Amino acid sequence: DTGVSQNPRHKITKRGQNVTFRCDPISEHNRLYWYRQTLGQGPEFLTYFQNEAQLEKSRLLSDRFSAERPKGSFSTLEIQRTEQGDSAMYLCASSFSAYGYTFGSGTRLTVV
């Protein structure tokens, strides 16, 4: 287990299309997080799972966004009807406790 894996690394999509990203956390980690990062800014919290339960969602997560973590393992983040403002790096992280997250390398989304 080499860390948190995110796929794809890059995604270019046309405005209005749906996209789905996948995150595979470190296997023994029960917590999984999604963050979004735009150029020149720090990451912003989107949502958080403990096992399969989604415990918190940011107001940034509009109703076009949905995240799932079936069976408490991998997670998917789907964006419906993408807009240019959705262009960002989407980061996934996992942890066993909350002290030391391990982040993945992210999925860079470009909406054209």
Next chain:
Amino acid sequence: DAKTTQPPSMDCAEGRAANLPCNHSTISGNEYVYWYRQIHSQGPQYIIHGLKNNETNEMASLIITEDRKSSTLILPHATLRDTAVYYCIVGIRLDKLVFGAGTILRVKS
């Protein structure tokens, strides 16, 4: 969560200690100080955290002032691979980190 203030950028010579300051004057008694860094095109990497006492690990040392209103992250012997954005984060919400803009540290040979 308390706000943090960090310089936007700093330079450091390779092999010298890099001292990165962070002000968090409104920190409350149960808030931790966390440091993460982000190397270009990668996700953030956890470095260290502390509550009141100074902390040291294999990556860095964290010095927290007695009044807890500021802290310093020390990289004892900076290398070119330490060039990154360093984030100081203060909070009690351990499951929801609030990142600021961070400090861009440039290590130069």
